[in-house]
Amino acid sequence: MTNGISKNENIVYDVKGLNLWYGEDQALKDINLEIEKNKVTAIIGPSGCGKSTFIKTMNRMIENIPIVRTTGKILYHGQDIFDKSVRVEELRTKVGMVFQKPNPFPKSIFENVVYGPRIHGIKDKALLMEIAETSLKSAALWDEVKDRLNDNAYGLSGGQQQRLCIARCLAVQPDVILMDEPTSALDPIATFKIEELIDSLKKDYTISIVTHSMQQAARISDKTAFFLMGELIEFDKTSVIFSNPADKRTEDYITGRFG
Amino acid sequence: MNQETNYARKDSRMMMKDINQKLPDFKVNSERIARRVKLNNFLKHVFSMSTLFAIIVLAVLLYRIGADSLGWLNLGFLSRNLSIFPEKAGIYGAIIGSVYLMLIVIPVTTILGVSTAIYLEEYAAKGKVQDFIKINISNLASVPSVIFGLLGLTVFGRILNLGSSILAGGLTMSLLVLPIVVVASQEAIRAVPGFLREASYAMGADKWTTVRKVVLPVALPGILTGSILAMSRAIGETAPLVVLGIPTLILKIPSTIMDDFTALPIQIYYWTLDTVLTPEYANLAAATIVVLLVVLFVMNSAAIIIRNKFQKRF
Amino acid sequence: MDDKTKIRQLIQENVSKKKNTTDKIMPRFFLLMAFVSVAATFGIVATLITDAAKFFSQVPISEVFSTKLAPLNANPSFGILPLITGTIMTTVIAMLVAVPIGLTAAIFLSQFASDKMRKILKPIMEVLAGIPTIVYGFFAYSFVTPMLMKIIPSLGAKNALSPGIVMGIMIIPLVASLSEDAMNSVPDIMREGALGLGSTKLEVTFKVVIPAAISGIMASIVLAVSRAIGETMIVTIASGSSKAFTLDITQSMQTMTAYIVEFTSGDAASGTTGYYSLYAVGLLLFVFTMGINLIAQHISKKYREEY
Ligand SMILES: Nc1ncnc2c1ncn2[C@@H]1O[C@H](COP(=O)(O)OP(=O)(O)OP(=O)(O)O)[C@@H](O)[C@H]1O
Ligand SMILES: [Mg+2]
Numbered sequence: 001m002t003n004g005i006s007k008n009e010n011i012v013y014d015v016k017g018l019n020l021w022y023g024e025d026q027a028l029k030d031i032n033l034e035i036e037k038n039k040v041t042a043i044i045g046p047s048g049c050g051k052s053t054f055i056k057t058m059n060r061m062i063e064n065i066p067i068v069r070t071t072g073k074i075l076y077h078g079q080d081i082f083d084k085s086v087r088v089e090e091l092r093t094k095v096g097m098v099f100q101k102p103n104p105f106p107k108s109i110f111e112n113v114v115y116g117p118r119i120h121g122i123k124d125k126a127l128l129m130e131i132a133e134t135s136l137k138s139a140a141l142w143d144e145v146k147d148r149l150n151d152n153a154y155g156l157s158g159g160q161q162q163r164l165c166i167a168r169c170l171a172v173q174p175d176v177i178l179m180d181e182p183t184s185a186l187d188p189i190a191t192f193k194i195e196e197l198i199d200s201l202k203k204d205y206t207i208s209i210v211t212h213s214m215q216q217a218a219r220i221s222d223k224t225a226f227f228l229m230g231e232l233i234e235f236d237k238t239s240v241i242f243s244n245p246a247d248k249r250t251e252d253y254i255t256g257r258f259g
Numbered sequence: 260m261n262q263e264t265n266y267a268r269k270d271s272r273m274m275m276k277d278i279n280q281k282l283p284d285f286k287v288n289s290e291r292i293a294r295r296v297k298l299n300n301f302l303k304h305v306f307s308m309s310t311l312f313a314i315i316v317l318a319v320l321l322y323r324i325g326a327d328s329l330g331w332l333n334l335g336f337l338s339r340n341l342s343i344f345p346e347k348a349g350i351y352g353a354i355i356g357s358v359y360l361m362l363i364v365i366p367v368t369t370i371l372g373v374s375t376a377i378y379l380e381e382y383a384a385k386g387k388v389q390d391f392i393k394i395n396i397s398n399l400a401s402v403p404s405v406i407f408g409l410l411g412l413t414v415f416g417r418i419l420n421l422g423s424s425i426l427a428g429g430l431t432m433s434l435l436v437l438p439i440v441v442v443a444s445q446e447a448i449r450a451v452p453g454f455l456r457e458a459s460y461a462m463g464a465d466k467w468t469t470v471r472k473v474v475l476p477v478a479l480p481g482i483l484t485g486s487i488l489a490m491s492r493a494i495g496e497t498a499p500l501v502v503l504g505i506p507t508l509i510l511k512i513p514s515t516i517m518d519d520f521t522a523l524p525i526q527i528y529y530w531t532l533d534t535v536l537t538p539e540y541a542n543l544a545a546a547t548i549v550v551l552l553v554v555l556f557v558m559n560s561a562a563i564i565i566r567n568k569f570q571k572r573f
Numbered sequence: 574m575d576d577k578t579k580i581r582q583l584i585q586e587n588v589s590k591k592k593n594t595t596d597k598i599m600p601r602f603f604l605l606m607a608f609v610s611v612a613a614t615f616g617i618v619a620t621l622i623t624d625a626a627k628f629f630s631q632v633p634i635s636e637v638f639s640t641k642l643a644p645l646n647a648n649p650s651f652g653i654l655p656l657i658t659g660t661i662m663t664t665v666i667a668m669l670v671a672v673p674i675g676l677t678a679a680i681f682l683s684q685f686a687s688d689k690m691r692k693i694l695k696p697i698m699e700v701l702a703g704i705p706t707i708v709y710g711f712f713a714y715s716f717v718t719p720m721l722m723k724i725i726p727s728l729g730a731k732n733a734l735s736p737g738i739v740m741g742i743m744i745i746p747l748v749a750s751l752s753e754d755a756m757n758s759v760p761d762i763m764r765e766g767a768l769g770l771g772s773t774k775l776e777v778t779f780k781v782v783i784p785a786a787i788s789g790i791m792a793s794i795v796l797a798v799s800r801a802i803g804e805t806m807i808v809t810i811a812s813g814s815s816k817a818f819t820l821d822i823t824q825s826m827q828t829m830t831a832y833i834v835e836f837t838s839g840d841a842a843s844g845t846t847g848y849y850s851l852y853a854v855g856l857l858l859f860v861f862t863m864g865i866n867l868i869a870q871h872i873s874k875k876y877r878e879e880y
Contacts, residue, residue, distance in 0.1 A: 403803025495705025
């Protein structure tokens, strides 16, 4: 049974006994969790509990910090992402990421969207245009920008920039999208649009989202993981977590008693 | 930034106490206050004189040079070649020499300088090697230019047997301004926000792709500004070339980089030295200075325009 | 198979095929370039030391530290002291001009000038700093010297005074801008705290800002000294080439830098003791300026730690 290969087609990520240290400080302690295909998995927990650390480990962005050390396994479709044979470049085209602060490149809107396809060898102009259109449509931005694709991305509003970043991420057609508090820098209307968007992306992509907003987690996610001080306290269906949590600490957190 | 955050750590109450001790006691004494305000205003004017002095000197210098060059600076002067007769002398050869020099300095310093900066900022582990290279380069920037001349004389002139050719002069000059390009490029690269690199890596880009497609384009204006400033330093430098042993009178216009040459600052130097015997040489030197200053002005304006136009877009 | 799947496959194929060869080669190329850049420093040190060693093997040390410098005599003598006094003279004169004017200009710019004024004055300072030294040399020789001669009739056509003054003028922007930076980095709340207590700007400047910025100011002065010692063209043009051991600022003298220029552009045949003496002087100059810079770095490092 435990031959390291996940049998279940529906399990995209299978995290097994993951520990992570920044130098001497342990930030993740023995995390075990599964992320299911075409579901939205929310990660919640008080500040500093390791949410960002965890999500950045999933596409190995965390390795950009030299002092980081990990043990344990993260199986992505049965393959350990820490395995020597896995190239981060390949992993990251399959696992896209959207950051807390919108981070478009100081280039045109079009160039932003086709950045991924371009660096991964697609040169055909018509195909790039097609990709740009599809991605911007999927990111619900097309109508707002179709007449100014050559304008600088920094002329867009914060919410538009974030959707542009989602479009950029979609352009390489990833399998998973990781989002680290994608709406925390946005106003309520822009937040609402992104939430709508996440809901519509679910059918094609597997999404994992870090959020500080309990309401947001409840609104958009299918499953919720609650982290506390580097530990995964509880992981269950969102409806269960928010109505009938098993752990006292989860209950305290979601009812706002601490954190 | 750093200083502010560090400062914040200091107990602010302690700081106020510090300040209080350094100030005179404040017994309300209107006579004293009036005296203090008077002194304040008086010294303010004294201090402004210093700034004014610098401006006056600049004005006098420009005026003198302009006046001396009057009647000598004309198209003929720019298009004629050197001659020992003042009326027949021109700086065409010197202009060509300076242009050639730049044709060597620009590629050599940008390739070496930008590469070094990229290595230091993007690749080198933040540690001993990086510190070592950094210290060396910043120290290089403070070595007197005449010593670069000695280096050029030995390495390019003697060992590589390039004599006082354009190539020897260009390489010597390149080493001289290299630190400027390295430091400016480093600063420009460091100013590229980390979130842009992150965005690129998260798209599955490798490091080189990220550097080429994201970091360098964003850092380009800064790199360009630094490079232009380096070039303007190179175009006005005299000592290293003189040390290389450039002949006083070059009548032939150089046609290859192995030819002997003269350059604008060299010409100014030789003419200035000989003004005792031929007073008109002072006019020739002044006219050449005007040309040099105009070139520098254009280059520096370009640098400033680039800097202002592309500053801070995030 | 829909478009999205098509694109996904296409990209994934490209990515898995791609070899990151350039990604592996580029850092090596950059490292190589970085080493070439650093090699320049070692090149300087190596050339100076090798040829200076030849000089010291040919000339007894007692002669080196003598006051007689006559490299081209039939019976040459290589005393370095005249060059050192020459260098000290011009440097001291330059500092007497640059430090008071540079510092007070810095005080004015950072404490008293309005933003608008600063916007005009700073570029002018930058222009002054960007003028090639050869231009200052011309200015010293053809304008300042004749002017000074009217005041001091005994002044020689070549002397230490005029290039010293002009060198000082040239260095004003350096002192002013570095000191201004140091003063500006004194936290505003220190300044405001004192102003709020009713002291005048002048008192704040001298009792709060300058003490807080003192190491930055010191570093700027030290760097200015190093610039003055290394400055070449102004002295070459305006101070002549007398190798007498003297402290008379009205007469011709020679600095270390000017000696190097005079000798190379003259006809010092390669391989003679005179030729090697260039490198000995160069080495000394290198050691001086480098030592001074290290001091400046040390001072300004200390000053960064203060906040
Ligand atoms: N680069 C780093 N170096 C050292 N320690 C770090 C680093 N980044 C994060 N940590 C530490 O790891 C722990 C988890 O941080 P992380 O950023 O993952 O928290 P988070 O749950 O995302 O918090 P937030 O909600 O504030 O974003 C914290 O204790 C933090 O101090
Ligand atoms: Mg976080």
